[in-house]
Amino acid sequence: MSNLGHTCWLCLLWSHYQHCPIEIEWHGIWFVTGTFDYDLVVIGGGSGGLACSKEAAQLGQKVAVLDYVEPSVKGTKWGIGGTCVNVGCIPKKLMHQAALLGTALKDAQKYGWQIPGPISHDWSTMAEAVQNHVRSLNWGHRVQLQDKEVKYLNVKGIFFLFFMNCCFTQLKGNIVIATGGRPKYPTHIPGAVEHGITSDDIFWLKESPGKTLVVGASYVALECAGFLTGIGLETTVMVRSIPLRGFDQQMAGLVTDYMEAYGTKFSWRSVPKSVDKLSSGVLQVTWTDEQTGKDQRDTFDSVLWAVGRAPETKTLGLEKVGVKLNKESGKILVAADESTSVPNIYAFGDIGEGRPELTPTAIKAGKLLARRLAGRTNELMNYDNVATTVFTPLEYGCVGLSEEEAESRHGKDSIEVYHAFYKPLEFTVAERDASQCYIKVVCKRGGDQRILGLHFTGPNAGEVTQGFAMGFQCGATLTHLKETVGIHPTCAEELTKVNVSKRSGLDATVTGC
Amino acid sequence: MWAFYNGRTQARGKREGREAKSHGGYSKKKLNPMAHRLLVRRIWTLSVKDLRCLPASLSSFSTSLRSSTTPLSLLSPKRTLPRSLPHTSRREVSFNVQDHEDFTERVINSELPVLIDFHAQWCGPCKILGPRLEKAVAKQKGKVHMAKVDIDDHTDLAIEYGVSAVPTVIAMRGGDVIDQFVGIKDDEALDSFVSKLVGQ
Numbered sequence: 001m002s003n004l005g006h007t008c009w010l011c012l013l014w015s016h017y018q019h020c021p022i023e024i025e026w027h028g029i030w031f032v033t034g035t036f037d038y039d040l041v042v043i044g045g046g047s048g049g050l051a052c053s054k055e056a057a058q059l060g061q062k063v064a065v066l067d068y069v070e071p072s073v074k075g076t077k078w079g080i081g082g083t084c085v086n087v088g089c090i091p092k093k094l095m096h097q098a099a100l101l102g103t104a105l106k107d108a109q110k111y112g113w114q115i116p117g118p119i120s121h122d123w124s125t126m127a128e129a130v131q132n133h134v135r136s137l138n139w140g141h142r143v144q145l146q147d148k149e150v151k152y153l154n155v156k157g158i159f160f161l162f163f164m165n166c167c168f169t170q171l172k173g174n175i176v177i178a179t180g181g182r183p184k185y186p187t188h189i190p191g192a193v194e195h196g197i198t199s200d201d202i203f204w205l206k207e208s209p210g211k212t213l214v215v216g217a218s219y220v221a222l223e224c225a226g227f228l229t230g231i232g233l234e235t236t237v238m239v240r241s242i243p244l245r246g247f248d249q250q251m252a253g254l255v256t257d258y259m260e261a262y263g264t265k266f267s268w269r270s271v272p273k274s275v276d277k278l279s280s281g282v283l284q285v286t287w288t289d290e291q292t293g294k295d296q297r298d299t300f301d302s303v304l305w306a307v308g309r310a311p312e313t314k315t316l317g318l319e320k321v322g323v324k325l326n327k328e329s330g331k332i333l334v335a336a337d338e339s340t341s342v343p344n345i346y347a348f349g350d351i352g353e354g355r356p357e358l359t360p361t362a363i364k365a366g367k368l369l370a371r372r373l374a375g376r377t378n379e380l381m382n383y384d385n386v387a388t389t390v391f392t393p394l395e396y397g398c399v400g401l402s403e404e405e406a407e408s409r410h411g412k413d414s415i416e417v418y419h420a421f422y423k424p425l426e427f428t429v430a431e432r433d434a435s436q437c438y439i440k441v442v443c444k445r446g447g448d449q450r451i452l453g454l455h456f457t458g459p460n461a462g463e464v465t466q467g468f469a470m471g472f473q474c475g476a477t478l479t480h481l482k483e484t485v486g487i488h489p490t491c492a493e494e495l496t497k498v499n500v501s502k503r504s505g506l507d508a509t510v511t512g513c
Numbered sequence: 514m515w516a517f518y519n520g521r522t523q524a525r526g527k528r529e530g531r532e533a534k535s536h537g538g539y540s541k542k543k544l545n546p547m548a549h550r551l552l553v554r555r556i557w558t559l560s561v562k563d564l565r566c567l568p569a570s571l572s573s574f575s576t577s578l579r580s581s582t583t584p585l586s587l588l589s590p591k592r593t594l595p596r597s598l599p600h601t602s603r604r605e606v607s608f609n610v611q612d613h614e615d616f617t618e619r620v621i622n623s624e625l626p627v628l629i630d631f632h633a634q635w636c637g638p639c640k641i642l643g644p645r646l647e648k649a650v651a652k653q654k655g656k657v658h659m660a661k662v663d664i665d666d667h668t669d670l671a672i673e674y675g676v677s678a679v680p681t682v683i684a685m686r687g688g689d690v691i692d693q694f695v696g697i698k699d700d701e702a703l704d705s706f707v708s709k710l711v712g713q
Contacts, residue, residue: 079665132635135665139633142668143677 037173038064040373043157043316044178046082047359048349050141052176052366057148059374062173064151070315072200073185073193079138080145080152083180083350084359086134091203092223094130096391099230103262103393107430121231123208131204158317174373177323177332177340177347178366179312181357186215186307191275195283196303199224209233210301213285215272217243219390221306222255226393229264236265236300238272238287244390248402251455254436258394258457261433270296275303311351321345326353336380338369346373348381356386387469389462394436397465399472400453406442415452416445417502418478422494422510424459437491441481441498449478456495464492607647607659616670620660626686626710628659631676635665639680642697646682649703656711684710 042053045067053065069086071077078086098121105119145152183198199220202209210233214225217239228235237259244252260266269290276284282299289296311331318325324333324341331353332340338348348355348369349362365381372378387399406415418441423434442453454468471480486493500508610616620627630646632639643661650659664671664679674683674690684692684706691710698706 079668135633136635139664139668139679142672146672147677 038062038151039173040064040176040370041066041157041173042176042178044082044180044312044349044351045080045141045152046178046180046349046362047084048180048362048366049082049176049178050080050145050366051363052178052348052370053150054144054148055367055370056374057150059370059376061370061374064153065145066153066155066157068154068156070156070182070312072182072198074197074201076201076204078204079135080141080154081134081138085137085141087200087203089359090137091130091134092227093391094133095126095203095227095231096223098126099227099393102230102232107426107432110430123231124206126231127203127205134203156315158315173344175345176338176366176369177316177318177345177351178349178362179316180350181309181311183220183305184308184310185305186272189272189274191277191283192272192303192305195275195277196305198305202304209304211299212236212302212304213238213283213298213300214304214306216306216308217241217245217256218306218308219244219247219392220309221304222259222392223390224304224306225264226259226391229259229262230393234265235263236267236298238267238270240269240271240290247390247396248398248440248453248455249404251396251398251402251438251440251457254438254457255390255392255394255396258436259392261435262393264393267296309350309357313351323347329353331355337372338365338381356383356388358386358388361386385469385473387465387472389465391462394457395459395461396455396457397461398453398455399465399469400451401442402453402455403440403442406452410444410452414445416443416449416478417441418443418498418500419502419508420494420498420500420510421508422458422491424491425489426459439494439498441478441495443478451476451478451481454495456491458491460491464495467492468495606655606657607650608661610660610662610667610670612667613670616660616662616667619658620685621688623658623685625655626657626684626691626712628657628707628710629674629683629685630659630661631664631671631674631679631681631683632661633664633679636679638697642680642682645698645700645703648700649707652704653707653711657707682706686710 039061040053040056040063042049042056042063042065045053045065049065049067053063057063067080067082069077069079076087082088084090102119102121105115109115142152183200185196185198186192196215197205197209202224209228212225212228212233213236214221214228215238217237221237222243225235225237237256242249242252243256256266267287267289270287271290272285272287273295274286276286278284278299282301283303284297284299285303286295286297288294311329313325313330313332318332322342323345325331326333332347332351334340334347334352334355338346338352340347346369348365350357355361355365361381361383365383368377368379368381385399387397389395389397401409403415403417420439421435422437422439424437427434427437437458438456439458440453440455441451442455443449443451451472454465454472456464456468458464468476471484481496481498484496486496494510497510500506502508608619610620620629628646628650630643632643646659650657662670664676671681674681678695680697681695682693683690692706694706
């Protein structure tokens with residue numbers, strides 16, 4: 001590849017020059033250093049982008065990472081680190097923990113703790129602590145980039161057709177797009193944009209959201225509704241059709257059953273029609289109950305839209321340089337090696353079509369991509385067998401296929417599903433209902449009974465599932481599982497003891513010790 | 514045993530080694546890159562007023578973007594005669610740094626020695642060190658100033674001065690870094706640190 005020299009093939013709009021009306025198509029700004037011979041430019045400083053850029057720098061490449069956060073409709077902004085660090089995994093898990101601690105405090109009395117008065121939760125204290133931790137992570141990332149000599153720019157990266165046409169063959173380095181996604185607003189609903197918030201805003205609120213309506217049934221919706229209920233806020237989840245689309249539906253049902261039993265209201269088969277702000281400041285939501293066909297109305301302090309995420313490709317100008325997108329989703333079409341339809345341009349993470357929207361896959365894919373681009377490996381990212389956990393009040397961890405997916409791929413007669421309803425020991429003294437604590441192991445029928453999918457609802461589902469995910473990766477069979485001696489007393493050991501199949505019709509409730 | 518927040522969980526040993534060196538004394542090895550940065554900054558900021566009208570004037574460069582020399586020279590720091598130091602009439606001994614210009618004016622160009630306290634609101638030890646620093650500075654009765662820099666508000670500045678963990682305190686005189694330390698010090702050690710800066 002010939003040396004590009006100083007010609008700019010990627011034009012950058014300085015974020016703080018917004019007062020100056022520069023037309024994107026005709027203006028370019030140099031890097032302050034004056035040179036532009038980077039081996040790798042990563043657009044997006046999230047989980048994937050940072051992992052890729054740091055790995056590349058470690059391998060001796062000259063790397064720049066561009067990160068820019070377009071403020072949310074409500075004006076929320078955050079630092080480097082992407083969705084996971086700022087408005088996703090991290091603050092979510094911390095607030096989920098806050099909610100769990102509330103439940104633990106209630107259980108504590110049964111265990112002998114003398115708690116003098118009624119327990120209440122202060123949103124501001126929690127929010128400040130969570131936000132401070134996120135800020136410390138932002139800082140940590142900046143320091144790491146500095147240490148690894150990755151050039152960081154807080155700017156938007158925009159492709160400029162003019163240069164791409166003329167200079168593309170002279171491109172020296174590679175461009176990696178890892179811009180991720182942002183929550184969608186249902187723009188067709190009057191009042192949705194003006195009065196609603198999304199997951200981009202909820203973690204950065206200084207004041208409590210109060211009585212909240214969460215619209216959606218994705219894991220984002222359920223996790224948010226879960227912790228809001230847990231900290232004592234009146235919360236309603238409005239579901240259009242099914243919860244946790246894409247996940248095992250039996251498990252999804254157990255998750256929502258638990259949430260309903262523990263105080264979250266669910267409005268099933270409901271579609272919001274409009275959101276109005278009343279003179280008192282509260283929001284009035286009108287929705288259609290699809291079962292009766294009638295309209296219903298209620299007031300809330302906050303409306304949280306969790307109706308899906310859209311990829312951040314609009315402002316990139318990708319169509320100008322010929323990067324092909326999936327017309328429906330807007331995500332970038334990528335090959336197994338994360339390459340796009342344009343040579344030297346790669347894309348991975350949430351932005352890639354068909355990729356799991358998870359941090360660990362983005363990080364691993366980013367590192368492998370960096371190694372491949374530096375010529376150190378040919379290894380491709382393996383997106384199969386990725387374990388995940390939904391951090392709802394009753395956590396749900398899984399790896400492999402759902403029961404429906406296994407049935408569809410292998411046929412109902414070719415699979416054997418073993419299951420068990422168990423009770424965590426800790427729930428006994430606390431007199432807590434454990435009806436939704438459940439395990440399901442979907443196996444191939446006959447032979448060594450290879451495990452196709454593993455599902456677990458219960459406390460610490462993430463911790464439980466992680467270890468079994470390794471077994472799954474190694475091609476575990478039911479025999480392996482049965483040969484594993486459980487650790488006692490734990491919830492996880494119930495997985496090693498599973499022996500009742502659905503086909504047998506026998507009672508799957510675990511009894512005794 | 515104090516702990517300090519830096520967002521990094523690895524390389525703690527490496528960092529502690531560096532701190533041991535900077536404890537009470539500053540490793541000569543690090544001074545040179547920082548001093549170089551300070552020199553560049555001084556020259557750079559003197560011509561920053563020229564650069565502020567950059568966006569508007571760039572429109573004339575769109576056609577000349579292929580030629581590398583013109584934009585480069587526009588952006589590289591100019592060498593001009595240093596302007597006269599602004600007369601410091603501020604009364605505050607301890608202040609929060611507002612921006613880069615404020616830092617240049619009140620810290621780099623300060624006639625008095627300055628302690629720069631790099632801190633963050635998420636940093637617990639910073640909250641302990643902060644009041645101790647104020648006390649030590651107050652004891653000097655105006656002979657030394659303290660500039661407080663919130664690293665979340667002024668991340669670039671903090672990165673430029675090589676701050677990785679907080680609290681980091683840099684002692685500066687005449688625009689030069691004289692000494693620095695990371696973490697908490699007790700009152701006695703702080704008094705001695707500040708006295709050394711003042712030159713007693």
